[in-house]
Amino acid sequence: MKKVFQLLVDNTSGALSRISGLFSRRGYNIESITAGVTADPRYTRITIVASGDDEILEQIEKQVAKLVDVRDIHELKPEESVYRELAMIKVRAGAEKRQGIILVTNTFRGNIIDVTPESLIIEITGAQSKIDAFLRMLDGYEILELARTGIAGLGRGVDQVIYL
Amino acid sequence: MNGADAIVRCLELEGVEILFGYQGAAIAPFYRALGESGHIRPVLVRTESSAAHCASGYARIREKVGVCVVTSGPGATNLITGIATAYADSIPLVCFTGQVQSDMIGSDVFQEADITGAVESFVKYSYLVRDAADLPRICKEAFYIAASGRKGPVLIDVPSDVLEQEVRRFNYPEAVNMRTYKPTVEGNxxxxxxxxxxxxxxxxxxxxxxxxxxxxxxxxxxxxxxxxxxxxxxxxxxxxxxxxxxxxxxxxxxxxxxxxxxxxxxxxxxxxxxxxxxxxxxxxxxxxxxxxxxxxxxxxxxxxxxxxxxxxxxxxxxxxxxxxxxxxxxxxxxxxxxxxxxxxxxxxxxxxxMTDRIPAIDEMQYTDPRRFIRRLSELLPEDAIYVADVGQNQIWSCTHYIVRNGRFLTSGGMGTMGYSIPAAIGAKMAAPDRTVIAVMGDGAFQMSMMELATMRQAGVPVKLVVMKNGTLGMVREYQHYHYHDVFDMVELKGDPALSKIAEAYDMPFYHIETGDQIDACLPLFLEKEESALLQVDVDPNDLAKF
Known part of the structure; x- marks a missing residue:
């Protein structure tokens, strides 16, 4: 089972390493982690996708909550939240393949952000499932390099907002 | 006032009376400031892990945060076992480590170790101090974190230049203001x-x-x-x-x-x-x-x-x-x-x-540790503090020591051998009027016997009981059950004569070889308010689990 957690932590130098260290130390699986400063520079917002059974996921929430730097952790439930991930994909594309790739990219509302005679870089944003679907569409092409950010997410509406 | 003075002032304001530690170049400014002020008693141990165990014994009896202060590099890494032991049993400690100069950090200079990184999984929280002006806030937070919620150790790593940095305005915060740390106290x-x-x-x-x-x-x-x-x-x-x-x-x-x-x-x-x-x-x-x-x-x-x-x-x-x-x-x-x-x-x-099945011990040849411990319980004052080490002695102590209004201390979570002597020293310093006794095997004794010097130097009278069987009994017992009596790596053949160790530290020595000597010897061993070492010969084939 997978869960997406949203964390609000103190923007201090050791905070991210304490959180990732906790995952490796206790043997929790982390699928992706993204971090960035919030509107209030004293805090960092972190989105973690973790997998495990119910008990492990409950322990993850409790153990993370226990860390001194962590102000809040809660689950971003799929039905009450939006998630986005950004991926950049460098594809081998000579003149004959270029049009086909551009067509697929446009269908997925992606952007071409770099073009050379033999390659393209595509930028695509969306839920993980959309990016996975896009990558399947590129099956016949040669992917030279791929960079994914992991997901960032927010809850819908104002119910769970923490006013700093 | 410099950073070192500021720390000393913080400790005084926290009501610290005694701290345990070891000198070194990186921490020397702190000990100079402590000597200058003269309000807090420093106890010099003989190896740093003992400083944390001493502070643990002290904290558990005094019901206050224990403090230890050691130097950078090997001083700090030696402390780790003590910190991990305290963490496993949720004992509140604040540990200060000296660190190399701020601008040298990360360049592998002499006696540098990334101690905040190394202790990450054994502390509630840790600080690397970058600016001496932060010291009052950090100390205040550290004592609060250590002693609130689920208690535990907090480490403060202080580079030597921060210890010497000028602190213009010293303002000790009245209250802790932490945005992210709020333990639940009141039950729902x-x-x-x-x-x-x-x-x-x-x-x-x-x-x-x-x-x-x-x-x-x-x-x-x-x-x-x-x-x-x-x-x-x-x-x-x-x-x-x-x-x-x-x-x-x-x-x-x-x-x-x-x-x-x-x-x-x-x-x-x-x-x-x-x-x-x-x-x-x-x-x-x-x-x-x-x-x-x-x-x-x-x-x-x-x-x-x-x-x-x-x-x-x-x-x-x-x-x-x-x-x-x-x-x-x-x-x-x-x-x-x-x-x-x-x-x-x-x-x-x-x-x-369902009383215990007690193995037949030939008390003409050895002492039955169970009977010994029960007799010891009867003779100790009712508020005595009993510190059990780790091994068969711990299991015998748990099951046979009779606690009345005293305390029973041991390293439960981590099972750290050598805990009993330093923890007993700390406990005795926390309660000078109570009898403190440490009970250990000959394996654990040799892990901490250097602390006999600490006892002597600090003038802390602790009673020491060494159950001697010339083997690492608990593992030997495990090998008896799981390896069909094939005993690897457990024989303690090079053991020193304990009588001579006692003599070397000016300590009276007593010896119970067989069960019939218990009644004559124990009262003499316990009689005076002085340190004493008692050797009790137990059977290497005896079993703690039954």
Whole structure:
């Protein structure tokens, strides 16, 4: 089972390493982690996708909550939240393949952000499932390099907002 | 005022009286400032891990945060075992380590170690101080974090240039203002009412107390609860002493190494109150089994402990003392107390019937450690502090030492050999008027025997008992059961003559070779208020688990 957690932590130098260290130390699986400063520079917002059974996921929430730097952790439930991930994909594309790739990219509302005679870089944003679907569409092409950010997410509406 | 002076001032304002440590170039500015001020007594140990164990023994008896201060690099890394030991048993410590100069950090200079990184998994929190102006806030927070919520060690790493940096304005914060750290203290009233409601339905309730009860200073509240509600008690190893060992309502220690009747009581109850106990593997082997068909109430200050090893019916997070003050305010119906008479009678009959099978020890050749410990309990003052080390001696001590109004200390979670001597030193300094005794095997003794010098230098009289069998008995016992008596790496052939060790440190030496010498020797050993070393010869083939 997978869960997406949203964390609000103190923007201090050791905070991210304490959180990732906790995952490796206790043997929790982390699928992706993204971090960035919030509107209030004293805090960092972190989105973690973790997998495990119910008990492990409950322990993850409790153990993370226990860390001194962590102000809040809660689950971003799929039905009450939006998630986005950004991926950049460098594809081998000579003149004959270029049009086909551009067509697929446009269908997925992606952007071409770099073009050379033999390659393209595509930028695509969306839920993980959309990016996975896009990558399947590129099956016949040669992917030279791929960079994914992991997901960032927010809850819908104002119910769970923490006013700093 | 420089950074070092500022730390000393912070410690004074926190009410620190004694600290344990070791010198070194990086921490020398601190010890100069401490010497200059003269209000806090520094105790020089002989190896840094002992500084943390001393501080642990001190903290557990004085019910205050223990403090230790060591130098950078190897000084700091030596401290790690002591920190990990304190973390496993939730003992509040604030540990200061010297660090190389700020601008050298990360360049692998002489005596540099990334100690905040190294202790990450054994501390509640750690700081690397970059600016001496932050020291008052950091010290205030460190003492607060160590002693609140689930207690534990906090480490403050201070580069030598920060110790020498000028501090223009010293302002010790009155209160802690941490945005992210807010432990739950008060138990939720709705949950407390649920607990009281379930208790009112239980005819076979039992309470299992752990080390958290001592840490919350809730022994009187628990004893009152037991008395007023007629709920029988079992304990984990860390919970020993919450009830007097011979109280009719106390049914022993649970777990692999515990009493058969304690485990039986746990299994047959219809309501189990786990209080300040982790439900760890050594106490409850198969947590799923003990919860079958009963109501489980788990009370702990650390929400992460609840449900970690066993899913409770009612979780209750908060300070045990607060919670039991509230629970005790409810009156229990007389009918219910009457109904529990049968249950208590059943458990009492188990306790009488299921006495230990004691192996036949030839007391003409060796001393029976069980009989020795029981006799020792009788002769010690009722408020004595007994520190058990790790090994067979720990198991014998747990099952046979009779606690009255004293304390039983040991390294429960980490099982660190060599804990008893330094912890006893710290305990004695916390309670100079009480008798403190450390009981260990010859293996553990040799891990900490250098601290005999600390005892002598600091003038701390502690009674030391070494159960000598020339082997690492607990592992040997394991090999007996699991390797068909093939004994690898457990023989202690190079042991020194303990009589000569005692003589080298100017300490009286006593020796009990066979069981018949117990009665003549023990009173002499305990008689005077002075350090003394007692060697008790036990059978290497003796077994602690039965």
């Amino acid at each position: 009233m709705v949950q407390i009412k649920k607990v009281v409601g379930e208790l009112a339905k239980a005819s076979r309730p039992i309470i299992c107390v752990g080390g958290g009860v001592h840490l919350a200073d809730a022994v009187p509240q628990i004893r009152a609860f037991v008395r007023d509600n007629q709920v029988p008690v079992v304990s984990t190893m860390m919970g020993i002493g919450v009830m007097p060992s011979e109280d009719p309502m106390y049914f022993g220690m649970v777990g692999n190494n515990g009493r058969v009747y304690a485990n039986r009581a746990l299994n047959e109850s219809d309501l189990l109150l786990m209080v300040g106990a982790r439900v760890a593997d050594r106490a409850v082997n198969r947590p799923d089994l003990i919860t079958e068909g009963k109501v489980l109430i788990h009370i702990d200050v650390d929400p992460a402990e609840i449900g970690k090893n066993v899913g409770p019916t009612i979780p209750l997070v908060g300070d045990i003392r607060h919670i039991f003050e509230k629970i005790n305010a409810y009156e229990t119906e007389a009918d219910l107390i009457h109904a529990r008479k049968d249950w208590i009678a059943t458990l009492t009959s188990y306790r009488e019937r």
